Amino acid sequence: MEKGSFELKVGLAEMLKGGVIMDVTNAEQAKIAEDAGAVAVMALERIPSDIRKDGGIARMSDPKMIKEIQETVSIPVMAKCRIGHIAEANILEALSIDFIDESEVLTPADEANHVWKHDYKTPFVCGATNLAEALRRIGEGAAMIRTKGEAGTGNVVEAVRHMRTIVSEIKMLTQKRQEELMAIAKEMGAPFHLVELVAKTGKLPVPNFSAGGMATPADAALMMLLGAESVFVGSGIFMSEDPASRAKAIVDATTFYNDPEKLAAISYGLKPGMKGLDMSEIPANERLQDRGW
């Protein structure tokens, strides 16, 4: 019998496909998320839009809050550690968290190194803005990749940019000849064996989800149309005026992303969503997506 293998980590990511993972900050929100049909919840102290507003250092959540959420819901519970914060990752594993998000939404703890994720039995998800970054994280042991987008903005534009970049770079690789791959790997700064694998299969070796800025059912559908296999929704739900209805609508839209009539019905009469931020309103040094490399 084997536990903690890469196959088992990716296996859980497979089970989350076609679903919505929702940011929650307490047990009550977690319950709303589960009732709405979320496939997993992400336990964090403050949702990204509040982190953005409040400033300061954003850290791993209090284990007490994580425990309360674990006791409330039956779906997988995820939590975030800071980039490169090995001790926070160790603590989350000790809490039997189902998935660890080594996340740029929290303040990075290490500007050079990410966590060596192969050392853990718990699967990790990491953000990426392009294919090379995705492959570096997979090389370190990530079992799921998500676009970074720009968390806490309610603005899907960066998630779209990242997903389109990843998808078109994958396509580009499949058209290359074997002898070109080493030069590409050098240029990209990505592990050669993963570059070669993607060139051969035409897809990432782990599920490719989307996160960062989704606020409406149509945003979720858009990311699915662009090739996302599931979506993470952070501030978009609990910053809106009617979280339960919006959460359910986003779950439904993720299943029926390719059915415009259904999407129209799903989107009909929802109370206002979060206000949102244009990218030009965010100073370059406050962009969360530039954290990590």
Add this chain to the structure above:
Amino acid sequence: MQGAFQKHQNMLEELGVNSIAVRYEGDLDKIDGLILPGGESTTITSLLNTHKLWNAINIFVHNKPVFGTCAGAIMLSQSAHDKRVSPFGIMDVEAERNAYGRQIESFSTSINIDNMDLKEFHAVFIRAPRLRILSKDVEILATFNHSPVLVRQGRAIASTFHPELSQNLGIHKWFVNEIKHQKVL
């Protein structure tokens, strides 16, 4: 609706079998057998209820071959003792969700499935349920640590592990043959 359906479809494609992802009641008229994939049974229940598919699938699974894996197996049980999940109840088993614990307790192991002539089948258990057998009509096809992990009753089979995550097409091949056999009858 939600879950690892693409992995199942890849396996069926390898076997030369056409498949569709069922999202509408009308889709059920196009198929001879149904696989209920792994995923989250709470999510699957919610989507089936919202989109009025629960009744249609309930009728289908009472009359046609069905194969449930993990969350799909829970959906075929009599009860999961959880009001968030509405199973179809066509197999005389009870399911205990996440019975082995959280993801960190997920495991893989080798099992023998004598009736399908499969030796050392690589079985992948992800936050797996455990089944309790309620009647003699349920045939146990494989066990792990004395717990049933693959069972059959009538036209239905259920596994608590994920054959779609192994490289072995054996169980899918067996299920496809069952569908062909049922069609002839």
